[in-house]
Amino acid sequence: MAAYAALISVMNIIEQIQLHPHPPISLDQFQIEPLVKNVTFFLDFLECYSQLISSQDTYHLLESRIANTTYAVQDIIESHIVDQIHGANIGSDKEFYNGLTEVIQEMDFIKKEVMQMKENNMGLFLHKDSSTVDIGPLRSRFTGQNATVGFDDVMEEMMDMLTGRQSTRQIIPIVGMGGIGKTTLARNLYGSRLIVRHFDMLAWATISQEYSMRGILLEILLCIKSQESKETYSAMREDELGLVLHKTLIGRRYLIIMDDMWSIEAWELVKFFFPDNNNGSRIIVTTRLRIVASQLTDSCGIEMSFLDDDQSWNLLCRNVFGEQDCPNLELEEIGKEIAKSCKGLPLSIVVIGGLLAKSERTREYWEYVLENISSIVNLEDNERCLRILNMSYDHLSVHLKPCFLYLGSVFPEDDKIRVSWLIKLWVAEGFLKPKSGKSMELVAEEYLKDLIERNLVLVHTRGSSGKIKFCIIHDLLRDLCLRQAEKEKFVCVFTRNNHSSLDARQIETQHRICIHRGKWEEELDIPRMSHAVQSASLTRSMICDFKEVLPSLNMRLLRVLKSNDRALHYGDIYSIEAIFQLVNSRYLAFRVDWMQISKYLSSLHHIWNLQTLIVYGAWNTIAPPEIWKMHQLRHIEFIMLDLPDPEMDGRDQDKIIVLENLQTLLQIRNFKCSEEVVKRIPNVKKLRLYYQDVEELSSFCLNNLCRLEKLESLGCYFAPEKEPIIRNHMLQNLDFPHSLKKLSLYRTRLHWGDMAIKIGSLPFLQVLKLESNAFCGDEWETIEGQFSNLKFLLIEGCGELRYWRTESSHFPCLEQLSLRDLYILEEIPWDIGEIPTLETIVLKYCSHSAVISAKEIVEEQLENGNEDLRVRVYFWKHYQLENLVTTPNFQVEIH
CATH class of the missing domain: 1.20.5 (Single alpha-helices involved in coiled-coils or other helix-helix interfaces)
Structure with missing residues (x-):
């Protein structure tokens, strides 16, 4: 909005x-x-x-x-x-x-x-009269079966829940995004002969976004008492209708399906009229919102997932050919690609299947359909498809609509959206409403979680700490965002279909412009786009992967510049100096192609409101001293950045600017963590340090790291000329804050015995990565009471490690163990397999004996009934593999 x-x-x-x-x-x-x-x-x-x-x-x-x-x-x-x-x-x-x-x-x-x-509009919707709604012979709508391809396992699970021995009344939610098949599943259960025989009474009520207590009760009563007419109940009050329903259901085993529920309030209105007869009565609720499901019951219910490629093809076949197989191998090949392009959403597959069923069965036409899946789905069966998807958008709270439109518009099709980028962009765009006591990043995370709970955004990948790393959006929902964003003039996205028609007059009033590379890149008229974009003097955001159309100084009001491809080069087309003239910018992310940009950073302080500065490709960059006065800074990311000491003025001690918003500093070379610096960055959460060619670490005051009480992620990397002296400096100077959740160490050369002193007792540590001789010595023996919250452990390149002794209780929460380049490690400790939370062990290029021990661990766990533990092993081609047979729980890959 x-x-x-x-x-x-x-x-x-x-x-x-x-x-x-x-x-x-x-x-x-x-x-x-x-x-x-x-x-x-x-x-x-x-x-x-x-x-x-x-x-x-x-x-x-x-x-x-x-x-x-x-x-x-x-x-x-x-x-x-x-x-x-x-x-x-x-x-x-x-x-x-x-x-x-x-x-x-x-x-x-x-x-x-x-x-x-x-x-x-005073009083609008306060007195909704459902008596005007045409209920009709509802029971007859659901007696026929619908295609349940891909739902077989879910149907069986639901049947067990509905007919199980549990006698108390149960509420069973079915959750999933619009079009994923919740209602189809419920309809097939409702019409199943087994279900009809098992229950004394069945009723269906469609709740939707606009509902009333009277409407719900009427719909259920007319299902149960199909012989009655609507006029029978027209004179009754709501409480009288509820009393009739309650009396009708008393003593009976009933199944009520409440379809498409959007809020718990709908249930609260009518729940008192559904008696618990202690005879196995059930209530099914379909909803797009996980929060509704969790409010209805403690049980997990059923969460609908997307169909896989085979299920998608089978459903498409059913809709195109009925009970017959595809008669043409050529069409089958294209048809499988069509089914795959629907991304597992039954709604898309059914719409496309309906079109193919009534169209000519030629290779040319099916190839046309394959190339135009999204536009066909949006046009064909328009009323049904768009109505189902638009309901999700219309029901969004007003504060979520800009975030959803932005997420669905500014990232390319099929893109895995990096959550950290998304959140920074949301904050920079300025349409997040502040909440007292919460950072804008935390507000953004809550918004994203809300969209995920509504099944509008999907989790793609979680990081080692369990936080969402990448998310995705289904193509149909992305198309919905593009249409709505264009309608509201919220974002102008150059697409295959519109790029040739957009002219300067249309562009000059646009506030956000997105141009992405993609599979249709060769079809773009780059000169035309470049000319059109130059007129966008009011543009606030430019997300672009083409250097030819990146903004010039004409975009003087630009807030967001994001070029995440190798698109922005120093040269004739665009000057890096011009970027630092964009004084209204809040978010700058660009590539400089390995050039030195320190001379341009001297004007950085003129960008008075800058929040995020991400520079790809820049080595040996020196920040200006004025950076310590830029109080809006939130995130700084370089491949390598030298940060000067803050200027100290003895007469101005009370006017020190504290960078309270600063949360990310990556990657700072030879960073001096003095008291003056720590005072200025009290809220840093993510810090990555790189020390190069230093012999004396004490001058860098690493003991002050413990004063960064908000620090959650720390990386320390060392490339010293005299490695043997590093350990003593580490022991004397390195002091970690207790707030750490993630720690990465590289070439620190600590001894395994130092682990308990420096790391093991950190109370919130979830991720520990030890790389390239971070620890040295041939033996590591852990002790009780440490690593109480560790979920992910990586040991890589600590080549002296031969013996590792531990017990399962020493890593009570460990979920993933990753070992790499441990050539002499004799075995993985046997007790590792007994950790109840452990899900995955990954070994890359480790000793053969360590691999054998991992194989024996997973086999023993299988014998004990633990089928969840998985082991993945990676070998170089020249290794001789004996007795290493790949199984579902033990995977071997040769590189």
Whole structure:
């Protein structure tokens, strides 16, 4: 929702100017007060009323006007900021204040119209009358069977839950994204002969987003009492209908299906009318929201998953050919690709199958369908497909809509979205609403979790600590985002279908532009796009993988520049110097192709609001001293960055700028962790240090690391000329904070006996990575009471390790063990297999005896009934493998 995002952004801009120690402009309090009041009023209106009256044309018109005036406020304020920093005489302060006054007046006019609209809609939905809803002969709708291809295992599991011996009334949720087959599964259960015979009474109620207690009760009663007409109950009050239902169900074994539930409130309205007869009655609830399922019951219920390739092809065949097989091998080959392209979503497969069933069966036509899956699904059976998907978007809270549209639009199709990037971008865009006591990153994580709970975003990969590392979005939902983003002018995404038609006039008002490389890259008209983009003077965000169309100084208001391919090069097309003229930027991520950029960083402090600076390819870069005055900085990432000591002024001790927002520092060379530095970065969570060609570590004050009480992830890498002296320095100077959750050490050359002193007692440590002689010596013996929360352990390149002695209780939470390049390790300790939480052991290029011990461990665990433990082994080709047969629990790969 563009209006909401713009309003939150304006509030953030005003707050940043007011809180900045050296703001680039001043704001007149007599203008700020009415502006903030208007923005607050509009935010309240959108948050409280958008879902109630979003179907009205008047609402959409007002929303569009709110967005446009709010964008105008941003343009006026941020243009003035740029002019002041660059020293331009384009407009005077008087013109700035006059422009702001005009926009505030326009907001006042819109505010009056909004108030009138609120008054006209007073009481809307407070008295929903379901008596006008056509219930119809519901029972007859579900007596037929639907295709259950891919649901066989789930059907069997559900049958067991429905007919099991547990006598108390059970609620069984079926959870999954729209179109994944929840209702189809429920319908097939409802019409199953076994289920019909098992239960005395069956009823179905479709809840959906708009529901009423009266409507739910009527629908259920008319299923159970099919001989009755709706008029029989028309004069009854809600409580009377509930009493009739309760009396009807008393003593009977019943099955009630409540389809498409969006909130727990629907259940709360009617739950008292479903008696627990202690005879095995069941209630099935289908929902897209995990939170609803968890509120209904403690049991996990059923979570629907996507179909695999074989299941997808079988379902497509069923819809195209009925009970027959595909008659043509040529079509079968293409058909399997079509089924695979539907990404396991039954809704897509059924829509495509319906189209193919009534179309010509030629290779040419099926190839056309394969190339145009998304557009065909969105056009064919339009009412059904778009309605199902749009419901998920329409039901989103207003604060989640910009985040969802952004996630689904600015990343390429089929992209695995790195969560850390996504969160940084959400924060930089400025449409996250601050929450007291929480960082913006934490707010963003909560938003993402909410979208995942709603089955709009899927977890793809978790990191070693268990946090979500990558997420994905289904193609159909991405198409929904693209359509909605275009409709609201929220993001302009250059696609195969629109890139040739977009011209300068359409681009010049766009606030966000995305251009991605992809499988259709060769079809792009790069010169045309480049020309069109140059007119985008109001653009705030540019996410682009083509150096030819990257922004010039014309994009003076740019906040976000992200180029994550090898697209941004120093040269004739675009100057790195131009990047550091983008003084309004909050997020800069680009590649410099191994060049030195230190001379350009001297103007870094002019980017007054910079939050994230990510530079790919830059070695030997020296940051300017002014970086310590950039209080908005949140994330700094370089391949190698030299960070100078902060300038100390004895007369100005009370005016030290603390970088309270700074959370990430990667990768800092020869970092001096003095008391002065620690005071300035108290909230750093992720720190990676690299020490090169140093003989004396004491001057770097690594003992002060323990004062970074918010530090969660630390990497220490050493490349010393005299390695033997490092251990003594490590023992004397390296002191880790207790807050650490992840620790990576490289060439620290500590002894295994030092582990208990330095690391083992860290109470929250979940991930430990020891690489390239981080620890030395031939024997490691662990002790009781340490590594209490460790989940992931990597030992790589600690080539002296021969004996490892431990007990299962020494690693009570270990889930993954990874060993690499341990050529003389005799065996993995036998007790490792007894760790109840252990899921995976990975050995890469380790000794043959260590591999044999891993094989014996997994075999013993299988004999003891533990089928969850998996071992993966990697060998070089020249190794002789004997008695290493691959099994489901013991996988061998040769490289």
